[in-house]
Amino acid sequence: MRRTLRLLARPEAGALAAAVVIFVFFLAVAPSFRSLAAFCTVLYQSSTIGIVAVGVGLLMIGGEFDLSAGVITISAGLVNSMFCWYFGVNMWVGAALSLLFCLAVGFLNGWLVMRTGIPSFLVTLGTFFVLQGANLGVTKLVTGSVSSRDVSAIDGFDSLRTVFASSTTAGAATIWITVLWWVLFAGVAGWTLQLTRIGNWIYAVGGSAGSARAVGVPVVRTKIGLFMVVSFLGWFVGMHLLYRFNTLQAGNGVGNEFLYIIAAVVGGTLLTGGFGNASGVAIGAFIFGMTSLGIVYAGWDPNWFKAFLGVMLLLAVLVNTYVRRLSAGKAA
Amino acid sequence: MRRTLRLLARPEAGALAAAVVIFVFFLAVAPSFRSLAAFCTVLYQSSTIGIVAVGVGLLMIGGEFDLSAGVITISAGLVNSMFCWYFGVNMWVGAALSLLFCLAVGFLNGWLVMRTGIPSFLVTLGTFFVLQGANLGVTKLVTGSVSSRDVSAIDGFDSLRTVFASSTTAGAATIWITVLWWVLFAGVAGWTLQLTRIGNWIYAVGGSAGSARAVGVPVVRTKIGLFMVVSFLGWFVGMHLLYRFNTLQAGNGVGNEFLYIIAAVVGGTLLTGGFGNASGVAIGAFIFGMTSLGIVYAGWDPNWFKAFLGVMLLLAVLVNTYVRRLSAGKAA
Amino acid sequence: MSDPLVQLTGVGKSYGPIRALYDVDLRVGAGEVTCVLGDNGAGKSTLIKVISGLHPHTSGSLRVDGAERRFSSPREALDLGIATVYQDLAVVPLMEVWRNFFLGSELVAGRFPLARMRIREMRRIADQELRKMGIVVADIDQPIGTLSGGQRQCVAIARAVYFGARVLILDEPTAALGVKQSGVVLRYIAAARDAGLGVVFITHNPQHAYLVGDHFVILKRGAAVLDAARGRVTLDELTTQMAGGDELAELSRELGRPA
Amino acid sequence: MSDPLVQLTGVGKSYGPIRALYDVDLRVGAGEVTCVLGDNGAGKSTLIKVISGLHPHTSGSLRVDGAERRFSSPREALDLGIATVYQDLAVVPLMEVWRNFFLGSELVAGRFPLARMRIREMRRIADQELRKMGIVVADIDQPIGTLSGGQRQCVAIARAVYFGARVLILDEPTAALGVKQSGVVLRYIAAARDAGLGVVFITHNPQHAYLVGDHFVILKRGAAVLDAARGRVTLDELTTQMAGGDELAELSRELGRPA
Amino acid sequence: SGGGRDKSAADDSGGGGNAPGSSGYTVAFITHETPGDTFWDKVRAGAEQAAKDEGVTLKYSNDPDAAKQAGLIQSAVDAKVNGIATTLVTPDALAGAVTSATAAGVPVVGLNGGIDQYQKLGALMYFGSDETLAGESIGKRIAGQGAKHPLCVIHQTGSVALEARCDGVKSAVPGTENLQVNGADDSAVTTTLQAKLAQDKSIDYVVTLGAPIALDAINAKQQASSPAKIVTFDLNQEIAKRIKAGEVVFAIDQQPYVQGYMAVTSLYLYLKNGNDIGGGRPVLTGPSFVDQTNIDKILPFTEKNTR
Ligand SMILES: Nc1ncnc2c1ncn2[C@@H]1O[C@H](COP(=O)(O)OP(=O)(O)OP(=O)(O)O)[C@@H](O)[C@H]1O
Ligand SMILES: Nc1ncnc2c1ncn2[C@@H]1O[C@H](COP(=O)(O)OP(=O)(O)OP(=O)(O)O)[C@@H](O)[C@H]1O
Ligand SMILES: [Mg+2]
Numbered sequence A, B: 001m002r003r004t005l006r007l008l009a010r011p012e013a014g015a016l017a018a019a020v021v022i023f024v025f026f027l028a029v030a031p032s033f034r035s036l037a038a039f040c041t042v043l044y045q046s047s048t049i050g051i052v053a054v055g056v057g058l059l060m061i062g063g064e065f066d067l068s069a070g071v072i073t074i075s076a077g078l079v080n081s082m083f084c085w086y087f088g089v090n091m092w093v094g095a096a097l098s099l100l101f102c103l104a105v106g107f108l109n110g111w112l113v114m115r116t117g118i119p120s121f122l123v124t125l126g127t128f129f130v131l132q133g134a135n136l137g138v139t140k141l142v143t144g145s146v147s148s149r150d151v152s153a154i155d156g157f158d159s160l161r162t163v164f165a166s167s168t169t170a171g172a173a174t175i176w177i178t179v180l181w182w183v184l185f186a187g188v189a190g191w192t193l194q195l196t197r198i199g200n201w202i203y204a205v206g207g208s209a210g211s212a213r214a215v216g217v218p219v220v221r222t223k224i225g226l227f228m229v230v231s232f233l234g235w236f237v238g239m240h241l242l243y244r245f246n247t248l249q250a251g252n253g254v255g256n257e258f259l260y261i262i263a264a265v266v267g268g269t270l271l272t273g274g275f276g277n278a279s280g281v282a283i284g285a286f287i288f289g290m291t292s293l294g295i296v297y298a299g300w301d302p303n304w305f306k307a308f309l310g311v312m313l314l315l316a317v318l319v320n321t322y323v324r325r326l327s328a329g330k331a332a
Numbered sequence C, D: 001m002s003d004p005l006v007q008l009t010g011v012g013k014s015y016g017p018i019r020a021l022y023d024v025d026l027r028v029g030a031g032e033v034t035c036v037l038g039d040n041g042a043g044k045s046t047l048i049k050v051i052s053g054l055h056p057h058t059s060g061s062l063r064v065d066g067a068e069r070r071f072s073s074p075r076e077a078l079d080l081g082i083a084t085v086y087q088d089l090a091v092v093p094l095m096e097v098w099r100n101f102f103l104g105s106e107l108v109a110g111r112f113p114l115a116r117m118r119i120r121e122m123r124r125i126a127d128q129e130l131r132k133m134g135i136v137v138a139d140i141d142q143p144i145g146t147l148s149g150g151q152r153q154c155v156a157i158a159r160a161v162y163f164g165a166r167v168l169i170l171d172e173p174t175a176a177l178g179v180k181q182s183g184v185v186l187r188y189i190a191a192a193r194d195a196g197l198g199v200v201f202i203t204h205n206p207q208h209a210y211l212v213g214d215h216f217v218i219l220k221r222g223a224a225v226l227d228a229a230r231g232r233v234t235l236d237e238l239t240t241q242m243a244g245g246d247e248l249a250e251l252s253r254e255l256g257r258p259a
Numbered sequence E: 001s002g003g004g005r006d007k008s009a010a011d012d013s014g015g016g017g018n019a020p021g022s023s024g025y026t027v028a029f030i031t032h033e034t035p036g037d038t039f040w041d042k043v044r045a046g047a048e049q050a051a052k053d054e055g056v057t058l059k060y061s062n063d064p065d066a067a068k069q070a071g072l073i074q075s076a077v078d079a080k081v082n083g084i085a086t087t088l089v090t091p092d093a094l095a096g097a098v099t100s101a102t103a104a105g106v107p108v109v110g111l112n113g114g115i116d117q118y119q120k121l122g123a124l125m126y127f128g129s130d131e132t133l134a135g136e137s138i139g140k141r142i143a144g145q146g147a148k149h150p151l152c153v154i155h156q157t158g159s160v161a162l163e164a165r166c167d168g169v170k171s172a173v174p175g176t177e178n179l180q181v182n183g184a185d186d187s188a189v190t191t192t193l194q195a196k197l198a199q200d201k202s203i204d205y206v207v208t209l210g211a212p213i214a215l216d217a218i219n220a221k222q223q224a225s226s227p228a229k230i231v232t233f234d235l236n237q238e239i240a241k242r243i244k245a246g247e248v249v250f251a252i253d254q255q256p257y258v259q260g261y262m263a264v265t266s267l268y269l270y271l272k273n274g275n276d277i278g279g280g281r282p283v284l285t286g287p288s289f290v291d292q293t294n295i296d297k298i299l300p301f302t303e304k305n306t307r
């Protein structure tokens, strides 16, 4: 009994309960949701949001935002694709370059936030706009159109596809490699948060940067590191998009930064920082992915799509809050 | 000297300096920006963002967010337009009904936030989705298309247009009435914040809701009131859109909630609440309006539009921060 | 002795799974100072939070002027004339000193839609009340977060004293204060008592308590272990009870230095 | 007397337009307790923030082990063995008690990418150190924000004592503490001194100061007005100097009650 | 390594042309483009080529929000341009701005949308197709191929133009069902389509309203092992290849390049020579079908981003 209550008191318990409620709900109302194939599709969809959301969640626990996390996925893919297309070099070279580029953007975000004292919301909003503009402007300049060119024939494409965008099919179920990566990243993030010194620092810089600094936590390095983690994961999803779809639309990716934040908050992360955990964020992404696809599986009127989405989200958050309150009231 | 320094220490001084810098910049680079007509267009554009931004700024000072502030403008217009079109009643009746509707949405937002303890970010995200879906779903249902019908022939349209969407032309300059309303609302908001008891409460509930409650500030009523102010101003802009354009696209308004938040933050409002002021927010809206049109007047490549916007925003915020730091260091 | 202003009978309070108070009785009479003493974590702050309406009690009864009450917000307590200085919820850091001073009890002129605050007057009063406590702030417009810990505490005390109508509750008001400011606060307490207010005074300093107290309650792990009027207990007994031994003297011996 | 561990000469500090410290000298020797006393807002916290690296000084010189320093972060001070208990920056409310205890000095096992914290050990040590101070928390995993004010303060003190290598700085550590806990802290200070650490002890309680202090510095409006070794000053003189009059006795007379 | 850029034909797709602005005219070109859309990229390419050919200074700007588009038209008037070419997809919302342009003596030409209203608003000419008509022709064609239950994929919530296309399809095939997808995220589009195809096995055609969406539809169809056929509005190089490969049955092309080119050219001729193209009637640039019968001819042009 005590053990179950302890379990219930964990921050992700509420999110998990909400996920189960919504899952059962869709099982009940949407016949075509009741298949392994559908579940795999939901998992895939959740993983493409969830990978970056894990990073965004860490960053939010650390007390900062990153609004550039959505477009950077496309920037990452474009850098890789266009560099290799223009110079005809191996895709691995482009991927490495793109990684460097993304880490540099993350570093710049963090450095500007820490150095100027401007809130991260504004700094990364700036980066968001700049990247969005540059994606379009540079792509147009390089390829002459607003989408990147087909790079599937360039050396290294196939091996990279195996890493970032392969899938295995077993019967009706198609498991995308991104799902595995997602679980891995969430696991590493959870491990870091709970069990390592850096995790301790992340909670501290988000909970009270002043106190953290006073006891000698390297606040600046921790926060810059978090920004770089987010842009690393953004790069990762960018690679997936590139190697799955070959070409990228330069205008895409906008709006996803919001989904990451939603996933994190639905998963119990505090917007003001200092509270949350990785599995909660992963479950948050799963709730979002499941809800948005579940509505389609249920075949509800698409004109009302957003309305359903809103109601389901509120429901998820309500269940989450309720369960957590329940457990706080009873555990010990 | 002391006097100027005191003035510089006001929170909006930085925003004002930033606005002047950007204004001069565009005067220099964009010849077609150098006309009274252009200035009036900028003012108009800023006013349509600025009116709601004033409310969003107040709400943010009070420590909450409203992500539904963008779509509610369209909902407001649609309720008025479709009700009157469907039942053929006087537009004033529809406008009043729409006002009631918006206030109810605001109340609901606030009530849910205070009652359930769910962060306002999530609650209003839910409302945002629901309104967005309902806008589309209901409009399709009522009019059979995704835009409302032309209501300019219905009684009361003209008088309402005078109130919400008239303009006077003097020479090349066209002053829209929304600019006057904007100034008025910003003035009232500023007056309320600085000089009235309610203003005191707004700062207090945003700065530390616990302390405010402890000294007897009616936290719940204050916050719900703020949500209702935002939805009132959203209604107001919705009325303008309806009476200026006759018809409304049900899918519009999305994304504007972000612009309001940007205007507020550029104007020096703290994202975490408890700090900011109304004139700062108004200037923030002006900076945003001026920048986005200035780029057009300058004739820069629209593919790079967002990149320019990002750089200008960062510039504005940097100047703002710099000036404020300067004044904090010198004033006494 | 008059009828009690506030009377607690068998009050208990749990924070979720954690039980902070068991079955505590307390009476606050007009013109009396009730001192609540006890170790860290004994439940003193919890007790006064119940009286001031910040957290409702979970068992027992709370009577104000003989009528059973269960406050759902501090406003209700304030409206009954109960003013409180909290240990950790004192002020809003980003707000100006004078705004903090008058928060929740602003002076206004005019009628509702046009009611504006009497700012000049409020600034004057705030400054004057702080000066009375020996606190001179450089600028009454400076955010209270930039004041020193003790200065902030003084603002909270001055406010409660200024607005305290019938009951004044002070949670460790002198903790962060210097000798001079502590003296001022003790004088305030005495003055409030003499003016017929009921005072609840929480402190760790038995000397301070004994200087002004009429009635002493010692809490231990959430339960009252002593409840005595001034006549029934000496300072030494009080100190011994609080610390479980005459700590200071013993310590002085132990540390082996001439005092 | 050995060479000073920390030596301040003519140190001044301004917060923007507000000048909090003027030209202060201070020496912290090994095996000595230096007490800093003064009114509210006198600049005591500011002084120790300079030594602990939280705010760099704006004039004068700070030497540690004879070498001129200007800390840009508390980490640098910590690395030189200077541990501090701050008045208002003590803990991260949402974090567990044990995490707060070890924050910034976590115990780890293993090498970097796989280094994990020795959590069980950390929880045990945190619990044990708190028990030593007479604080028993219900659950060492509870967020520190749910502890009482004094309990939180004890965590900060226990931490500084545990990690204090050569210099221990305490800003009003006993303010929120009960008689028993205060005694424990004073014993800690004496033990640290005897172990050869240099201690800076800020307090408003002259008795506490006189019990353990070797050297007394009184600040007034940011400047040092007294700087004397133990032999040169009596407790009464100290109290008088601090308060500008023998406050307590006078107050006791004034309030007209037998003590 | 293989693939990569074709180095010989890398630069200069258009060629020729006059010095920019040598005619002395400035034309503002305003659309409701959502930044980064391949369709609008071609409209703009056409407009730029025309500007180059005729020595006109072109000022392109865009905003998907009707109110803001009206603001752009107003700022063009403020900037005293010689002519304005604008899309009129939300005619009511733009009426005020267009009137203020004509009142200021600036000629306005409509394109892409607003075929029924352009004259009422005071625009001189119109180049484009009729969205509803285009939808109908797709509908008729797939109905002829036996479509019973096509899926019409709307990739931008509440867009008037996209809704009109789907309405057109529906008017020819009553079994048409709409689906909303998030067009800014390929993986979201793919999974949503995949889910829909799994949910409703009776879907026999997928009608996408933009070329990039059709590519995602191909992916989704494979994932869901659905037999549905794919047809699409608009064309790009990738889709042209897919048509050739038979993965997309046909695309309906409204020749965006022509819309852009003609809009600028007509203003140029009007200003210079007083010409009126179309003789008071709209000039239709589409719909024209691209399928396996004519793809070989069109494919090279898609590579130059002109079709
Ligand atoms: N919000 C809360 N949630 C959970 N436990 C709490 C909360 N507030 C206080 N407690 C617990 O209740 C007990 C009593 O706390 P309280 O603050 O009343 O002590 P106190 O007597 O005021 O101590 P101090 O002298 O240190 O201020 C403590 O064990 C504390 O951990
Ligand atoms: N961050 C800050 N910005 C501006 N002024 C400050 C700041 N911190 C402190 N001050 C001012 O500096 C002076 C000294 O403050 P300090 O905190 O050092 O006093 P203190 O001696 O520690 O007082 P206490 O005993 O009340 O803690 C005060 O007048 C205070 O208002
Ligand atoms: Mg307490």
Ligand SMILES: [Mg+2]
Residues within 6 Å of the ligand: C148, C149, C150, D044, D045, D046, D087, D171
């Ligand atoms: Mg201090």
